[in-house]
Structures are given as C-alpha cells and as structure tokens.
Amino acid sequence: MHPLAERLVRGDTRALARALTILENDLEGKRGLLKSLYPYAGRAHVVGFTGAPGAGKSTLVDRVIGHLRERGLTVGVLAVDPSSPFSGGALLGDRVRMLRHSGDSGVYIRSMGSRGSLGGLAKSTGEMLYALEAYGCDVVLLETVGVGQAELDVMSVADTVVLVLTPGAGDQVQTAKAGIMEIADVFVVNKSDLPGADLIVREIWMMLRDRRQFREDWRPPVVKASAARGEGLADIWDAVTAHRDHLLRNGHWEARRRRRHERETLRLLEAAVCAQLARRAERDPAWRAVLSDHRGLDPYQAAERLLAGLPRLDDVTPE
Amino acid sequence: MHPLAERLVRGDTRALARALTILENDLEGKRGLLKSLYPYAGRAHVVGFTGAPGAGKSTLVDRVIGHLRERGLTVGVLAVDPSSPFSGGALLGDRVRMLRHSGDSGVYIRSMGSRGSLGGLAKSTGEMLYALEAYGCDVVLLETVGVGQAELDVMSVADTVVLVLTPGAGDQVQTAKAGIMEIADVFVVNKSDLPGADLIVREIWMMLRDRRQFREDWRPPVVKASAARGEGLADIWDAVTAHRDHLLRNGHWEARRRRRHERETLRLLEAAVCAQLARRAERDPAWRAVLSDHRGLDPYQAAERLLAGLPRLDDVTPE
Numbered sequence: 001m002h003p004l005a006e007r008l009v010r011g012d013t014r015a016l017a018r019a020l021t022i023l024e025n026d027l028e029g030k031r032g033l034l035k036s037l038y039p040y041a042g043r044a045h046v047v048g049f050t051g052a053p054g055a056g057k058s059t060l061v062d063r064v065i066g067h068l069r070e071r072g073l074t075v076g077v078l079a080v081d082p083s084s085p086f087s088g089g090a091l092l093g094d095r096v097r098m099l100r101h102s103g104d105s106g107v108y109i110r111s112m113g114s115r116g117s118l119g120g121l122a123k124s125t126g127e128m129l130y131a132l133e134a135y136g137c138d139v140v141l142l143e144t145v146g147v148g149q150a151e152l153d154v155m156s157v158a159d160t161v162v163l164v165l166t167p168g169a170g171d172q173v174q175t176a177k178a179g180i181m182e183i184a185d186v187f188v189v190n191k192s193d194l195p196g197a198d199l200i201v202r203e204i205w206m207m208l209r210d211r212r213q214f215r216e217d218w219r220p221p222v223v224k225a226s227a228a229r230g231e232g233l234a235d236i237w238d239a240v241t242a243h244r245d246h247l248l249r250n251g252h253w254e255a256r257r258r259r260r261h262e263r264e265t266l267r268l269l270e271a272a273v274c275a276q277l278a279r280r281a282e283r284d285p286a287w288r289a290v291l292s293d294h295r296g297l298d299p300y301q302a303a304e305r306l307l308a309g310l311p312r313l314d315d316v317t318p319e
Numbered sequence: 320m321h322p323l324a325e326r327l328v329r330g331d332t333r334a335l336a337r338a339l340t341i342l343e344n345d346l347e348g349k350r351g352l353l354k355s356l357y358p359y360a361g362r363a364h365v366v367g368f369t370g371a372p373g374a375g376k377s378t379l380v381d382r383v384i385g386h387l388r389e390r391g392l393t394v395g396v397l398a399v400d401p402s403s404p405f406s407g408g409a410l411l412g413d414r415v416r417m418l419r420h421s422g423d424s425g426v427y428i429r430s431m432g433s434r435g436s437l438g439g440l441a442k443s444t445g446e447m448l449y450a451l452e453a454y455g456c457d458v459v460l461l462e463t464v465g466v467g468q469a470e471l472d473v474m475s476v477a478d479t480v481v482l483v484l485t486p487g488a489g490d491q492v493q494t495a496k497a498g499i500m501e502i503a504d505v506f507v508v509n510k511s512d513l514p515g516a517d518l519i520v521r522e523i524w525m526m527l528r529d530r531r532q533f534r535e536d537w538r539p540p541v542v543k544a545s546a547a548r549g550e551g552l553a554d555i556w557d558a559v560t561a562h563r564d565h566l567l568r569n570g571h572w573e574a575r576r577r578r579r580h581e582r583e584t585l586r587l588l589e590a591a592v593c594a595q596l597a598r599r600a601e602r603d604p605a606w607r608a609v610l611s612d613h614r615g616l617d618p619y620q621a622a623e624r625l626l627a628g629l630p631r632l633d634d635v636t637p638e
Contacts, residue, residue, distance in 0.1 A: 031619060038617035150469075261613030261621070266600055268622035273596065274589050276633040281585055284635040294580030298357035300350060302580070303587035311630040314595040316603040 002029070005036035008135050013108065016135045020110055023127045034127060040134035042257045044076070045244050048142040048158030050151055050180065055164040056190045060227035060236075061143050067233040068139055069106055076137035077109040078128060080121065080154050081145045108135065122153040123267060126260070129157060155183055159256065160243045162186045162236070165204070167196035181207065185220050186239045192224035192232070216252045218243060273313070321348070324355035327454050332427065335454045339429055342446045353446060359453035361576045363395070364563050367461040367477030369470055369499065374483040375509045379546035379555075380462050386552040387458055388425055395456035396428040397447060399440065399473050400464045427454065441472040442586060445579070448476060474502055478575065479562045481505045481555070484523070486515035500526065504539050505558045511543035511551065535571045537562060592632070 004022075007015035019037075022030050049057050049064075061077065068075050101107040112124070125142065132140050142158050144151040155161050163184035187204050189197055204222050214220075221239045225232025247253040281287050286309075290302050297305070323341075326334035338356075341349050368376050368383075380396065387394050420426040431443070444461065451459050461477050463470040474480050482503035506523050508516055523541050533539075540558045544551025566572040600606050605628075609621050616624070 034619065035617060041617075258611050258613045261616075261618060262600070262610040264618035265610055265621040265625070266596065268618055269596060269625050270593050272622065272626050273592055273629070273632060276631060277585065277588060277592065280633040280635065281581070283633070291581040291584055292577050294577045297580075298354060298360075299580060299583035299587055300353065302584040303591065306584070306588055307591050310592070310632055312595060313592060313629055314599040314602070316599065 002033045002036035004029075005033055005134060008131060009040070011105075011136060013105065016108060016131060017110075019131045020128050023131060024112055024124050030127075034130060037130040037134045041130055042133070042260075044129070044133045044137045044140045045240075046129060046140045046142060046157065046159045047240055048144070048155045048161045049164060050144050050155055050161065051164030051166075051190075053145060055166050056227050057143055057164050060164060060188070060190055060225070061141055063227050063230055063233050064141065064236065065101065065107055067237060069104065071237075073138040074106040074136060075108070076132035076135065076140040077107070077143065078125060078132070078140065079109070079111045079143045079145075080125060080151075081111065081113050108132065108137065121150055122156055123264075125154050126157045126264065152180065152183065157260070159247065159253070160185045160240050162188055162240065164188045164190050165200055166191045167194045167200050182215075185218060185243045186236070187220055187222040188232075188236055189222065189224050190227055193226050193229065197224060216247065217250065218246055321352045321355035323348075324352055324453060327450065328359070330424075330455060332424065335427060335450060336429075338450045339447050342450060343431055343443050349446075353449060356449040356453045360449055361452070361579075363448070363452045363456045363459045364559075365448060365459045365461060365476065365478045366559055367463070367474045367480045368483060369463050369474055369480065370483030370509075372464060374485050375546050376462055376483050379483060379507070379509055379544070380460055382546050382549055382552050383460065383555065384420065384426055386556055388423065390556075392457040393425040393455060394427070395451035395454065395459040396426070396462065397444060397451070397459065398428070398430045398462045398464075399444060399470075400430065400432050427451065427456065440469055441475055442583075444473050445476045445583065471499065471502065476579070478566065478572070479504045479559050481507055481559065483507045483509050484519055485510045486513045486519050501534075504537060504562045505555070506539055506541040507551075507555055508541065508543050509546055512545050512548065516543060535566065536569065537565050 004015050004019050008019055019033060021027065022033055049061050051057055061079075065075050065077065101109065110128070112121075112128070129140060142154065144154055161183050163180060163186070165187065167189065189200055189204075191197070201222050201224065208220065208222075221242070223232060223235045223239050225236055227233075244253070247256065281291055287306060290297065290305055293302065323334050323338050327338055338352060340346065341352055368380050370376055380398075384394050384396065420428065429447070431440075431447070448459060461473065463473055480502050482499060482505070484506065486508065508519055508523075510516070520541050520543065527539065527541075540561070542551060542554045542558050544555055546552075563572070566575065600610055606625060609616065609624055612621065
C-alpha cells in the first residue's frame with residue numbers, strides 16, 4: 001500500500017492534503033496512490049450543489065455542513081471554480097469557512113481551480129473523491145461556482161445533484177432549461193423568504209409536469225429553504241437522502257458506480273491511444289508529409305487519409 | 320461549391336450568419352461547408368484580446384473596430400464567453416456594439432457561449448474563422464470574457480494575442496504569470512490615465528527582462544492606452560501589425576498555419592479513433608466484461624488490459 005494512502009486511511013489530515021495535491025496536479029506517484037485508494041471507492045455519498053452565482057450556494061453548503069456534523073456525519077467539501085486558473089489556493093469564502101470549521105477534524109474543505117485543462121477538471125475531481133472516501137468521509141459535498149459546461153461535467157461525478165435557485169430571477173427556469181435542469185435530482189429554492197418564492201416553485205413544478213420521462217424513475221422534489229436563516233436544512237437533507245435510498249433500492253447506485261468505472265477506464269484508454277497517434281505524428285515520415293501539407297489537403301481530407309492507413313480498433317474478433 | 324459558401328464569399332451577410340450557426344452547432348452540412356471554406360483559410364489576421372473581466376476589453380475592441388474601419392479594413396468579431404451556456408444570443412455589450420455598427424457592412428460581430436463541450440470551443444472558433452475569412456474579413460478580432468483555461472485554448476487560434484491589463488490591480492502581473500503572460504504578443508495597459516499605470520508597465524518590463532527565451536524570437540511590446548478616451552489605439556495597432564510583419568518575415572506565419580492544419584487534422588483523427596473505441600466498448604462481449612468489472616479491476620488495470628489487446632497505432636512500418 002502506498003505510504004500516503006496508509007496514513008490518510010488512518011485519518012492523517014496532512015497526508016490527505018498531500019494526496020489531494022498529487023492527484024490534482026498529476027504529480028509523480030499518482031498511479032501508485034490511486035491504486036491504493038481504489039478499494040475505498042464508492043463509499044461516500046457525493047452530493048453536488050450547483051446554480052447561478054448569487055444563488056447563495058456557499059452559505060447553503062456551509063449550513064449543510066453544520067447540519068451533517070450535528071448528525072455525526074463526517075464531511076468532505078470540494079469547491080470547484082472552473083473559471084479560475086488558480087488551483088490549490090482557497091477562494092475567499094472558503095477561507096472563511098475553513099476558519100470556522102478549522103477546529104473540527106470531521107470536516108475537510110478543499111478548493112480547486114482549473115490549472116490543468118478544463119476537460120480534465122471532472123477527471124481530477126473524480127480522482128480526488130477517491131482520497132476523500134479513503135479518508136473516511138461519509139458525505140462529500142461538491143460545490144461549483146457557476147452553471148457552465150465545466151460545472152455540468154463536474155456534476156457528472158456526483159450521486160445526487162442539488163440545483164439551487166432563487167426567487168425573483170424570473171426566467172431562471174426558462175433559460176436554465178438547457179442541460180442543468182435535466183441533471184437536478186433535488187431543486188432547492190433558496191432565499192424563500194423573498195417575494196416570488198412560490199412562483200418559482202410553481203414554475204419548477206410545471207416544468208416537471210411536462211417532462212415525460214424521469215431519469216432513473218426519480219421525480220425530483222422541490223424544497224424551499226433560507227440558508228441565511230438556517231431554514232429548510234433538514235428538508236434538503238431528507239430529500240437528498242431519499243434520492244440516495246431510491247438509487248440504492250433500485251440498483252441505480254451500483255449501476256452508477258459501474259458506469260463511473262467504465263467512463264474512467266475508457267478515458268484512460270483514449271489517452272493512451274491518442275498518445276500513440278501523437279507519437280506517430282512526430283516520427284512517421286509519411287504522416288509528417290500529410291500533416292504538413294496545409295496547402296494541398298484540408299484537415300478532413302488529411303485525417304481521412306491517415307485513418308485509412310490505420311488498423312480498425314472496433315473489429316470484434318473471436319478469440 | 321456549397322451554395323452557402325458561394326453566397327457568403329460574394330458578401331451575403333445572411334449566408335454568413337447561417338454558416339456560422341451551422342459550424343457552431345455542428346449542424347448537418349457542416350462537412351461540405353467546411354470543404355468549400357478551406358481554400359480561403361489563413362487570409363485574415365486573427366487578433367485575440369484577452370484579460371481579466373473589468374480590464375475594459377469590450378470598449379477597447381469597440382474602439383479598435385472604429386480605428387480599423389477608418390483605415391478601410393473589414394472586420395469580423397468573435398466574442399467568446401466560455402462561462403455562458405447560452406450560445407448564439409449576443410451578450411448585452413455586444414448588442415450595443417452591434418447596434419452601433421449595424422449600418423456598416425464592413426463589420427460583422429458574433430457572440431458565442433459554450434453550449435457544446437468546453438474542449439470543443441477552440442475547435443468551433445477555429446472553424447468559424449474559416450467562414451469569416453471566406454466572407455472577406457481583413458481582420459478578425461477574437462474577444463474572450465475572462466482568463467481561464469478555456470480562454471487560453473481559444474487564444475491558441477489567434478495569430479496575435481493582446482493581453483489587456485489595468486493599473487491598480489497590483490498583483491496582476493504576479494498572479495497572472497501562469498499561462499496567460501506566456502502567450503501574450505502585445506501587452507496593453509488600459510485605463511492608463513489611472514494612477515499606477517507606469518508601475519504596471521515597469522512590472523511587465525521586469526517580467527520580460529527575466530525571460531530567457533522569447534517565442535518565435537518576438538519580444539512583446541508594452542503599449543499604454545485609454546479605450547474610454549480613445550487614446551493609444553494607433554499604438555496598439557502598430558504593435559499588432561509589427562508582430563504580424565515579424566511572423567511573416569521569419570516564416571512563422573506560414574509555420575503557424577501549418578501547425579494549425581496539423582492540430583486540426585490530429586483532432587479529427589483522434590475523434591474518429593475514439594469513436595471506434597466507443598463502438599467496441601458497446602459491442603465486444605470481452606470488453607463489456609472488463610468495463611463492467613468495477614469490483615475486480617481499478618480503471619488503470621482495466622484500461623491496460625484493453626490496451627494490451629489492441630494493435631499499436633504508432634508502429635511505423637515501411638510501405
């Protein structure tokens with residue numbers, strides 16, 4: 001077993017911090033570390049919180065942490081800001097939170113930016129989850145800053161996705177429909193003491209009423225809350241737990257972990273195969289001739305020509 | 320020739336708009352359209368404007384448009400907001416700009432979000448450039464909202480990258496060092512009437528002094544400007560033109576276009592090969608067994624096993 005993994009499994013926070021840094025930045029020893037962490041995979045309930053900036057996600061997550069700690073659950077938090085090139089360093093809000101929970105060994109908070117490629121953010125997030133699960137977190141809260149494509153990608157590693165909306169932002173339900181509404185397992189209308197809270201609840205209900213099919217046969221509940229006043233936290237957590245129980249009861253929990261394994265395996269395989277292509281593009285004189293003929297061939301023609309000379313990878317030959 | 324391409328080459332703005340939509344959204348007919356556009360590739364000077372939100376990029380780009388129009392150049396603008404899932408629809412600032420230039424057929428402005436995958440944003444941007452070049456734009460201005468990884472990717476298709484900084488944001492040069500400073504061909508200190516302008520100019524000079532190597536032997540100039548007052552526009556454009564002349568004189572211009580062709584070809588090839596992998600992952604029973612064994616194998620082990628059964632693509636065999 002990797003020495004760092006051994007220490008973090010025993011609850012060593014500094015070992016966890018170091019492991020997360022290695023995983024986030026693709027540092028040396030990552031492969032061996034991951035190997036030691038895999039057996040602990042899939043233990044935690046991973047709950048994503050997403051929504052437009054200003055929806056009060058940070059405060060909400062902060063309150064949820066407190067709520068979970070009262071219930072005796074250990075909590076890991078990954079705060080992901082795809083728009084920031086600065087990773088590792090915490091955002092201001094996180095620093096405040098960290099201070100607040102700094103005396104509590106049952107809470108571990110980590111921020112990450114997108115130092116690497118954006119496409120890799122969901123991958124690093126998934127790998128960092130392994131460390132938090134091995135560390136023993138019962139629940140991992142995944143928080144993103146905005147609602148762009150990168151956030152959607154990151155949310156794909158969550159078991160339960162909570163979409164945080166607020167009253168007043170009238171066309172939220174309309175405009176947010178593309179993508180984000182479809183992945184929400186729980187809708188939270190935050191700041192529900194503001195006027196318009198019931199209106200947006202109704203809009204969500206209408207949107208759900210028009211939906212013909214529900215992913216994994218789960219009809220997302222709508223919960224009203226006020227993070228600032230500490231209201232609705234138990235309701236949120238009940239909804240999140242109900243979703244997890246639904247997944248467990250119907251085999252979806254297991255199926256999701258299987259899909260996660262499949263996705264990660266294919267991603268690694270793709271990376272290995274693309275590395276072979278890159279190597280060939282550097283070395284093969286015939287390839288170099290095609291690749292540098294930017295006046296004679298358009299990229300589609302060039303790619304087709306190179307592809308034609310490759311063995312097919314999708315031939316299913318009997319063994 | 321694709322009928323749409325034929326019309327846009329003749330200067331039909333509606334045909335251009337339609338072509339851009341097809342390219343941005345991967346609609347049907349894209350392949351044939353691109354084929355007709357490729358012969359016009361590489362004609363425009365593509366100038367990227369990047370920098371932190373609030374640096375005044377929009378105003379600056381607006382002024383640069385005016386400056387270029389005075390010189391009789393036709394201008395295309397692609398405003399890219401990777402953080403927005405809403406594509407096609409213009410941002411507020413762009414709508415204002417569009418209105419301002421709406422009577423001028425020598426300016427075409429288009430906004431795009433990241434409806435597709437983020438990794439694909441640079442790809443779509445590159446393809447949309449083909450349309451603007453075929454339309455006859457002498458210059459294409461590429462504007463991004465922030466300075467994250469997605470923006471860096473988008474900037475990779477520009478011939479000249481202008482980094483816009485402002486006085487007062489003290490550690491800008493320090494903190495922005497990772498990534499963005501390296502790709503800047505021209506530094507613009509905007510709002511140079513504010514206190515601290517000379518300080519940031521000095522900081523940039525110091526940073527450049529410490530740099531041992533300059534990409535393509537080009538030492539980026541530092542230009543002071545005030546977009547709001549309309550000052551420094553000629554200086555900016557002189558610096559941008561000097562950079563283009565430097566590239567042309569030393570063969571870098573041609574080399575960049577060759578690299579762009581190579582990059583696009585490899586991207587298409589990778590997509591085709593990954594599609595084969597995905598097909599195999601669906602159909603091959605032996606692969607299915609490995610991919611669904613999430614309890615027995617970790618993703619690295621699973622990927623290695625599948626890879627071992629594939630023909631290598633980097634074997635350079637003599638013909």
